[in-house]
Amino acid sequence: MSGTPKRLVTLEHIDVTLGHAQVLSHVDFHIDAGEIVTIVGPNGSGKTTLLRSILGALTPSAGRITRAPGLRIGYVPQKLHIDPTLPLTVRRFLSLPRRVSDTDAAQALEQAGVAALSGRQISGLSGGQFQRVLLARALLTDPELLILDEATQGLDQPGSAAFYQKIEEVRRDLGCAVLMVSHELHVVMAASDRVICLNGHVCCHGAPEHVASAPEYRALFGSGTHGALALYRHDHNHRHEEDGAEAQDDCGPGCTHDHTHTHTHVAKESAQ
Numbered sequence: 001m002s003g004t005p006k007r008l009v010t011l012e013h014i015d016v017t018l019g020h021a022q023v024l025s026h027v028d029f030h031i032d033a034g035e036i037v038t039i040v041g042p043n044g045s046g047k048t049t050l051l052r053s054i055l056g057a058l059t060p061s062a063g064r065i066t067r068a069p070g071l072r073i074g075y076v077p078q079k080l081h082i083d084p085t086l087p088l089t090v091r092r093f094l095s096l097p098r099r100v101s102d103t104d105a106a107q108a109l110e111q112a113g114v115a116a117l118s119g120r121q122i123s124g125l126s127g128g129q130f131q132r133v134l135l136a137r138a139l140l141t142d143p144e145l146l147i148l149d150e151a152t153q154g155l156d157q158p159g160s161a162a163f164y165q166k167i168e169e170v171r172r173d174l175g176c177a178v179l180m181v182s183h184e185l186h187v188v189m190a191a192s193d194r195v196i197c198l199n200g201h202v203c204c205h206g207a208p209e210h211v212a213s214a215p216e217y218r219a220l221f222g223s224g225t226h227g228a229l230a231l232y233r234h235d236h237n238h239r240h241e242e243d244g245a246e247a248q249d250d251c252g253p254g255c256t257h258d259h260t261h262t263h264t265h266v267a268k269e270s271a272q
């Protein structure tokens with residue numbers, strides 16, 4: 001196959017203001033068909049805000065968002081609270097809010113690797129099983145773009161590694177692009193085509209190999225990928241160039257390029 005991949009979403013110089021706070025400034029972003037792109041960044045850096053803007057749930061105060069016409073997006077939220085006293089089977093849950101056929105429900109559960117859970121009560125599922133059901137729900141739309149917001153929060157390390165492996169399988173089988181937010185760098189880096197570091201603006205971005213081979217990254221995270229749950233913190237202090245050139249720098253967390261800002265990365269590994 002050759003040619004340019006289809007561009008699914010483009011963000012140009014997006015600003016988002018929530019309340020009185022400017023949460024995102026001058027964000028440029030795009031995602032093409034079939035790509036896996038991961039957004040990393042500290043708490044409160046605007047990751048969810050960026051996803052919600054892409055989903056169309058938030059309107060930027062400046063800039064432009066362009067989506068491919070008729071783009072089908074599947075969304076796996078960070079959390080979904082369901083009243084545990086409510087009797088609700090997985091099958092019925094998949095038909096909320098829109099009824100889906102038994103065939104479509106079975107196919108989505110199969111794709112998410114939980115075909116056997118259809119008749120189970122939602123309240124009786126493990127965290128990992130529930131995330132798979134949320135994934136199945138997102139797959140019901142046959143998405144061209146699958147968006148996941150810290151979908152493995154609360155899962156143990158093997159559980160989240162298995163979840164991301166499933167995401168790669170879904171991408172391979174369905175050909176959809178995947179955009180995800182994650183703190184688990186070791187796990188997601190291997191699976192991502194591109195990594196974007198956000199802190200109210202795009203600090204830096206690049207291919208994961210580039211990020212993983214950066215000396216600072218190796219010093220902090222090690223060079224292995226097994227077993228470690230990385231917590232990621234990114235402090236920085238910098239000014240923007242007027243032309244916004246910084247957002248175009250082709251580098252990742254741990255970058256060695258001479259930027260106009262400084263980075264501090266702190267990683268902890270925990271053998272959970």
Ligand SMILES: Nc1ncnc2c1ncn2[C@@H]1O[C@H](COP(=O)(O)OP(=O)(O)OP(=O)(O)O)[C@@H](O)[C@H]1O
Pocket residue numbers: 018019020021023041042043044045046047048049050
């Ligand atoms: N509705 C709102 N009104 C005002 N401020 C908000 C609103 N929603 C989010 N914010 C603020 O916007 C900032 C970015 O929030 P966002 O949830 O996008 O960050 P995040 O990077 O996803 O954080 P986390 O890693 O903790 O999930 C935070 O400071 C948050 O308090």
